[in-house]
Amino acid sequence: MKLLLWEDLLRICVLEQGGTWDSHVPLIEFTYNNSYHSSIGMTLFEALYGRRCRTPLCWFESAESVILGPDIVQQTTEKVKLIQEKMKASQSRQKSYHDKRRKDLEFQEGDHVFLRVIDN
Numbered sequence: 001m002k003l004l005l006w007e008d009l010l011r012i013c014v015l016e017q018g019g020t021w022d023s024h025v026p027l028i029e030f031t032y033n034n035s036y037h038s039s040i041g042m043t044l045f046e047a048l049y050g051r052r053c054r055t056p057l058c059w060f061e062s063a064e065s066v067i068l069g070p071d072i073v074q075q076t077t078e079k080v081k082l083i084q085e086k087m088k089a090s091q092s093r094q095k096s097y098h099d100k101r102r103k104d105l106e107f108q109e110g111d112h113v114f115l116r117v118i119d120n
Helices: 002-017 021-033 044-049 056-062 071-101
Strands: none
Touching: 002 021, 002 071, 021 044, 021 071
């Protein structure tokens, strides 16, 4: 699912903001790594480093500080917010695609099922 999300985000950023896809990758990666993941209960950055990201680009979420700095920080913060919105929309769209094909399965005692065992 991550690959599809990245494809969506890259496509959206290039179409809406112009430029080449590789100019958008760093901000998309930053945004993805600092977004809450419900499966692990924290951001990927926090999972990896054991602490929350303390860059000025994350301050708008926690209201720790108001960014009054240079225009580049404000512009980057706005782009990160936009990418977060697009990420949520893309995840929602992918979930709806998945839910359309999903079928609840019920098994009865004595039913034969195939199991797939993945060795890590």
